[in-house]
Amino acid sequence: MASTYLTQALHRAKALYPSRTATIYGGRRRTYAEFVDRVARLAAGLRQVGVMPGDRVGVLAQNSDRYIELYYAVWWTGAVINPCNTRWSPREIAYSLDDSKTSVLVVDDTFAPMVDDLAKRSDSLRTLIYAGDREAPAGMHIYEQLILDCAPMADALRSNEDLAGIFYTGGTTGFPKGVMLTHSSLWSSTVTIAEMVAPFESVGLHSAPMFHLADGAFILALTLRGGTHVAIPGFDPNLVVDVIPKEKVTVTLMVPTMIQMLVDHPKFDPPSMKSLTQIIYGASPISEALLYRAMDGLPETKFTQAYGLTEMSPVISFLGSEHHVRDGKKIRSAGQPAFSVEVRIVDPEGNEVPRGTVGEISARGPGVMQGYWGKPDQTAAALRDGWLLTGDGAYMDDDGFIFVVDRVKDMIVSGGENVYSAEVENAVAQHPAVASCAVIGIPNAQWGEAVHAVIVCAAGVEPPTCEEIRNHCRDLIATYKCPRSIEIKDALPLSGAGKVLKTVLREHYWKEQERKVG
Known part of the structure; x- marks a missing residue:
């Protein structure tokens, strides 16, 4: 039976264009020959520290060339990758590690200080690998040393319905869910994305977080097309406006919040960004006003919307550049x-x-x-x-x-991040002054939607302030999930079946938004 395996693109690249630039990160530039060699050596290093086929390997790091190498090295050694959400609290990260029985975790300089806390919280964590550029903390294996010490190993060639990754999403029941994706499921999206948005030899900028499957899929598609990966640690408009002309970036992936920060930035200079031929956007709704501003500001750049879910690896639909026409019939789709x-x-x-x-x-x-x-x-x-x-x-x-x-599921999308109301409600409800609560998304000019908590206070207590609620929630959930505003009510509106009517709670805010737009 024919095999579908995610490392296939590396074998092809090594054979057809070994001298082409594969990755750029700051001053580091590596060819595809170097990239594939490092992946095979790192895979051997993972095997050396005990990673066996099917084992889960976590990564908690900012974007970098090493993150891209690690994706492929995990698959090369036959293991399963668990990209940890860098915006989660230690409690949430530890839950995802233990839930998936992840025993090996790779961290960079930013997250190395979190390791002691994670080790105390996690029962499954056994092995730590340091992938930073400073002196390695005690007790950790060193990423670069593993590459230096190990000879390249043969590709394990895990394929088809073998598990490739566990990608955690917010949990509607208050706990994150690990989405299981196979080599074949990810490969199907890779081919689709490569065909739609990654022309051959593209130069792609990774500013969206690599732990999100959106950028993970972008990595796969760009590699399949023999493109060059330009990575920056995270989205920073100062870096973006500098690196696009410097590296002649042709395509990038952004969420609407990033697009807004880019076009609002004082250094936004369209003539210097003429190499940028395409922007892929998605993850949250975009207003027509912002989309038109971006299209006007970058008239030579094509815009493509991608809609999907992690559970679909992640692509469901595309709105191509031909439908990005002002006042067009399809642009809202x-x-x-x-x-x-x-x-x-x-x-x-x-x-x-x-x-x-x-x-x-x-x-x-x-x-x-x-x-x-x-x-x-x-x-x-x-x-x-x-x-x-x-x-x-x-x-x-x-x-x-x-x-x-x-x-339908009352999910809030704030700044491109999925926030599940039940998860936030579980945190808010643990405050001693809260008798009951409901969490909704309300319009926000910067983030698209903001997390808003409606609270019914316990009898005889002083109503909490928003800052008190936020401080309380920070110990339980990631900061971006914490309510940005609260309101105190005597009671929550309920249906005949006793369910909270969130549509009633949202109605005022969204009608007010419609009046402002109108």
Whole structure:
């Protein structure tokens, strides 16, 4: 049987264009021959410290050339990667490590100071690898030394339905869920993305976080196309406006918040960015006003919207540059289904609804996840006869374009990050002054949506301030998930079944937003 394996792109690159530049990070530049050699040596180093096929390897680091190498080295040695969310609290990271039985963790300079705390919280963590540029902390293996000390190993060639990665998402039940993706599921999205947004020999800028599958998929597609990876630690408009002309970047991936920060930056100079032929954006809704500003500011740059979920590896649909036309009929849509993806809009019973009728987006194809790690009930709820229920409400027009209208699962998207209200509610409710609460997303000019908590106070206590609630929540969840605003109410609106009516809580804020836009 033919094999689909994610390291195939490296074998091809080494054979066809070994001298082409593969990675750029600051002053470090490596060819594909060097890149593949380092991957094979690092894979041997991972095996040397005890990583066996199927084992989980975590990485907690900012973007870098080493992060890209590690993705491939984990697969080369036959293991499974667990990219840790750098914005999570130590408690949340430790949960993901223990939940997936991740025993090896690679950290950089930024996160090395967190290791002692993680080691105390995690039962599964056994081996630490330091991938920084300073003096290595005691008790850690050194990333570069593993490469120096080990001869290249043969590719383990894990493939097809072998597990490739566990990518954690926010949890609707208050705990993150590990999305299991195979070599074949990730490969299907790689080929699709490469065809749509990564022309041959592209120079791609990685400023979106590499732990997000959006950028992980961008890494895979760019490698398949023989492109050059330009990495910066994270999104910083100062760095972005400098590195694009310096390295002649041709394509990059951004969330709407990044686009706004870029076009608002005082050093934003479109003529100097003429090499940038394409921006891929997604992860959260973008306002037409911002999209038009970006299109006007970068008239030679094509814009492509990608819609998807981690559970789909991650692509579901694309809105191509040909539909990015001011006041165009399709510009508000999420585009049409991607290659190899089928989409239906269904009712609660799973029946397809007529075109133009709002229902839930369901999708199927080779990119669908295996399931949620260790969560069979949640897997069964998300997968129905091979179709993934996305939790997003939408309708499809007669041309097959998808128009997302709501998030069925009350997910908040703030600055491109998914925030699940149940998770925040669990944290807020632990404050002694809180009797009950509901968390919703409200409009925010900078972040798209902001986390807002509606609180009913316990009897006889002084109402908490927003800062008190935020400080309390910071010990339990990541800072970006903490409420940015609160309001105190005597009671929460409830349905006849006793469920909180979040639509009532949101109504005022979004109507006010509509009045402002109008």
